[in-house]
Amino acid sequence: MALLEIRNLSVEFETVSGAFRAVDGIDISVDRGDLMAIVGESGSGKSVSMLAVMGLLPWTATITADRMEFNGHDLRTLSGRARRKIIGRDLSMIFQEPMSSLNPCFTVGYQIRETLRLHTSLDRKARQTRAIELMEQVGIPAPEKRLSAFPHQMSGGMSQRAMIAMALACEPKLLIADEPTTALDVTIQAQILELLTDLQDRTGMALILITHDMGVVAETVKRVAVQYAGQKVEEQQVEALFDDPHHPYTAALLSALPERSQDRFLPTIPGVVPGQFDRPQGCLFSPRCQFADARCRAVQPQKASAELGYALCHYPLLHGEPQGKEASA
Template sequence: MPLLEIENLTVEFATVNGRFKAVDEVSLTCDRGEILAIVGESGSGKSVSMLALMGLLPWTAKVTADRMSFDGTDLRGLSGRQRRRIVGKNMAMIFQEPMSSLNPCFTVGFQIGEALKVHLGLDRAERRKRTIELLDLVGIPAPEARLKAFPHQLSGGMSQRVMIAMALACKPKLLIADEPTTALDVTIQAQILDLLVDLQREQGMALVLITHDMGVVAETAERVQVQYAGQKVEEQPVAGLFDDPHHPYTAALLAALPERATSRRLPSIPGVVPGQFDRPSGCLFSPRCRYTTERCRERVPHRQGAMAGFALCHYPLVQGRPIGHPAPNRIANAAEEPA
C-alpha cells in the first residue's frame, strides 16, 4: 500500500469571472522511501496539488478527490484540528522562497522549537537540544549561536537549511519540497539538493520534489510525473522518461535541454500555457503541439496505459514517433530538416 495515494484531485478557485480549474483530476502515488518528482512549467498545478494535500489553500478553493489517503488515513473528511496533527509531524513541506517563508518576527530557535513543542510536547531544555541537533544536521555552522538569529540575518542558502531543519524536526514520513532551490545561487542549489537526498536516504522518508528543472529530476528522482495546465500528462520511472518520453510535451521539455542540443539553436515550445479563458475544448496541449490534428483540437484524449507512460494523448510517442497519427512520415521528415 502506497504511503500517499491521490485519485482524481480537482482544485477550482472562485474568481470574479467564474471558477478556474487549477488542478484537473490529477492522480499520484508515492511509496515509503521513494523520491517522486513532479515537473512542469509555471501554471501546471504542481504546487496547488500539494497545498491541497496539506490543507493550506484559501477559502476560495474548492477541493474534491475520489481518494486522498496518507499512511492509511483518509484526509478528505478531517477537520482542521485533526489535519494539523498530521501536517508538520508525519507530513511536512518546504516552501518556495526561503527568505519569505520564515516569520521575520521570531528567531530561528523559536520557530523550530514551536514545532517540537506542538507535536512532540518537548520542554524548553529538550527543544533547545533538539534544535541544535537539527541545525547541525542540515550543515549550519555554529548551530548554538544561530538559535537567536532572525531570518533577516541569514543568507538565502542558510534560510533554506533552516526550513529543512524545521520540516525534519518531527521526523516526517513524507517530505514535500516545493522548488527548494528557487532564488538560490547555482553552487548553493547543488548543496541543498545533495542535502535533501542524503537526509531522505538516512531517514528513509518519502520525498516529493516539485521542480521545473529536468536536470534536477535526472539526478535525484526515481519516478517522474509530468503536469501541464493542471493535468497529469505522463508518469514514468526516470530512466524510461529520459530514454523514451511518450507525451509530446515531455519530449519537447527534454529536447530543450542544452545537453540534448543537435544544432546551435535550442528548440522551444511555442505559445503559453492556456489560462481561464483560452482553454481548448480538446487536448490542452494541442495549440502548442507539433503533432496536432483536428481530433486533438476537438476531442479530449483518453489516458494511455502503463506501457505508454499513462500519457494523456491521442497519439502517444514511441521512440519519437506518434503512434496512430494519420501523417507520421510527414512529421518525421519535418523534424529532420535543419534548424
C-alpha cells in the same frame, strides 16, 4: 498500502470572472521511502496540488477527489484539529520561497522549537538540544548562534537550510519540497539537493520534489510525473522518461535541455500554458503541439497504457514517433 494515495484530485478557484480549474483530475501514489518528482512549467498546478494535500489553500479553493488518503487517514474528512496533528509531524513541506515563508518577527530557533513543542513531548531543554542537532544536520555552522538570528539576518541558502531543518524536526514520513533550490546559486543548489537525498536515504522518508528543472530531476529522483495546465500528462521511471518520453510535452521539455541540443539555438515550445479564458476544447497541449490535428483540437484525450507512461495523448510517442495517427487518418 501506499503512504499517499490520491485519485482524481481537482482544485477550482472562485474568481470575479468565474471558476478556474487549476488542478484537473490528478492521480498520485507515493510509497514509503519513495523518491518522486512533479515537473512542469509555471502554471501547471504542481504547487497547488500539493498545497491541497497539506490543507493550505484559501477559502476560494474548492477541492474534490475520489480518494485522498495519507498513512491511513482520509484527508477529505479530517477535522482541523486532527489535520494539525499530522501536518508538520508526519507530513511536512518545504515552501518555495524561504524568506517569505519564515516568520520575520521570530528567530529561527523559536520557529524550530515551536514545531517541536506542538508535535512532541520534549521539554524546553530537550527542544533546544534537538534544534541545535537539526541545524547541524542541515549543515549550518555555529548552530547555537544561528538559532538566535532572525530570517532577514541569514542568506537565502541559510534560510532554505533552516526551513529544511524545521520541516525535518519531527522526522516526517513524507516531505514535499517545493522548488527547494529557487533563487539559489548553482553551488548552493547542489548542496541542498545532496542534503535532501542524503536525509531521505538515512531516515527512510518519502520525498516529493516539485520542480521545473529537468537536470535536477535526472540527478535526484527515481520516478517522474509531468504536469501540464493542471493535468498529469505522463508518469515514468526517470531513466525511461529521459530515454523515451511518450507525451509530446515531455519530449519538448527534454529537447530544450542544453546538453541535448544539436543546434546553436535551443528549441523552444511556442505559446504559453492556457489560462482561464483560453483553454482548448480538446487536448490542452494541442495549440503548442507539433503533432496536433483536428481530433486533438476537438476531443479530450484518454490515458494511454502503462507501457506508454499513461500519456494523456491521442497519439503517444514511441521512440519519437506518434502512435495511431495513420490509422485515425
